[in-house]
Every structure is written in C-alpha cells, then in structure tokens.
C-alpha cells in the first residue's frame with residue numbers, strides 16, 4: 183500500500199554515497215526530507231541536487247536533514263557528485279541512497295510503473311521528528327522541483343505543528359496566518375495576544391505567533 187500523510191515513515195538501512203545508513207539514526211530528532219530522482223548524470227537532477235547543497239544553511243536553520251535517492255549504484259553517485267559540485271559550484275555533503283534493489287523506493291512508493299517501470303519519479307517526502315509523514319509531492323522527470331517552495335512548506339509545517347494555525351495561499355514566513363476552525367473565536371482572542379482580524383466567522387487571521 184502506498185505511503186500517505188500521517189503514516190509513520192518506514193525505517194530502513196541503505197548504502198549511500200556516505201556509507202551505510204540507518205534512516206532513523208540518520209534523522210535523529212530532526213525533520214527529514216527524502217527525495218527521489220530518476221537517474222544519475224541527468225540534467226534536471228544535477229541542478230536539483232546542486233540547489234539542495236547550496237541551501238545547506240537554510241535546511242540546518244530549520245533542523246532538517248536531507249537525503250536523495252536514485253536506483254543507481256554508489257560508484258555512479260560518487261562520480262556524478264564530482265560533476266554536480268563542479269557545474270553547480272557547490273559541495274554535496276548529504277547522502278544519496280543507492281537503491282539498486284528498489285527496496286527504499288518500494289517502501290516510499292517512488293516507482294510509478296505507468297511513468298517508468300524502472301526509474302523513480304521525482305518525489306519528495308517531509309518527515310517530522312516523530313517520524314510521521316507530513317508532506318508528499320511528486321513531479322514528473324521533466325520538471326525540476328522548486329526548492330524555495332520546499333523551504334516555504336517546511337516553515338508552514340513547523341509553524342502549524344506548534345500552534346493552532348494554518349497558512350493561507352502563497353503564505354511566506356512573516357505573514358499573517360489563519361486560526362484553525364477548531365478554535366472558537368472566544369478562545370482565539372485569549373490565545374493569540376497579537377490580535378485577530380475576523381473577515382468571516384470561519385476566516386480569522388492573526389500575526390505569525392512565533393515572531394517577536
């Protein structure tokens with residue numbers, strides 16, 4: 183059965199460009215992003231892994247550990263990492279899983295047989311520190327992911343994990359958020375001391391609660 187939001191992400195051990203890892207040990211108490219790409223030595227993937235490496239500090243700031251995956255072997259990953267570092271002016275220092283037997287791809291539903299019988303699609307899974315799956319996005323091989331959006335959604339997930347809020351369309355860190363319907367307006371007025379803008383009884387905004 184496929185993995186769904188709210189499920190516990192399965193643990194696994196795997197060979198990677200940085201040696202063998204145990205997924206849960208690698209994540210520790212951090213948030214995790216596991217993303218698959220169709221194949222090594224391909225152009226879109228080269229830019230995606232370069233972009234991920236360049237955003238190292240942004241992921242660290244958010245306590246997020248990243249891992250990539252393709253079904254190619256470790257030696258191929260290592261050669262390709264040299265190319266990524268050279269062409270994208272970066273240093274890839276996160277593990278790339280060599281999922282030759284498709285064990286991890288099967289656990290995470292990264293092979294969509296009607297798209298490709300053998301290669302993984304461009305999926306990305308965000309996992310909370312308690313190992314629950316918080317987000318799954320899947321792109322076709324021909325479309326590179328938007329890593330600004332990946333950081334934005336991490337910001338939203340981390341905020342909504344800690345406060346009774348949701349984030350509106352196109353929300354960015356620092357903008358007003360929405361009070362979830364489960365909180366009554368009476369309680370919201372007590373809970374959100376920065377104030378409430380009530381547009382409709384079900385549409386209530388408050389300034390982002392974790393900012394000074």
Ligand code: BEZ
Pocket residue numbers: 220221224225226227228323324
């Ligand atoms: C790429 O990563 O560049 C790619 C991979 C498979 C099909 C098309 C593009």
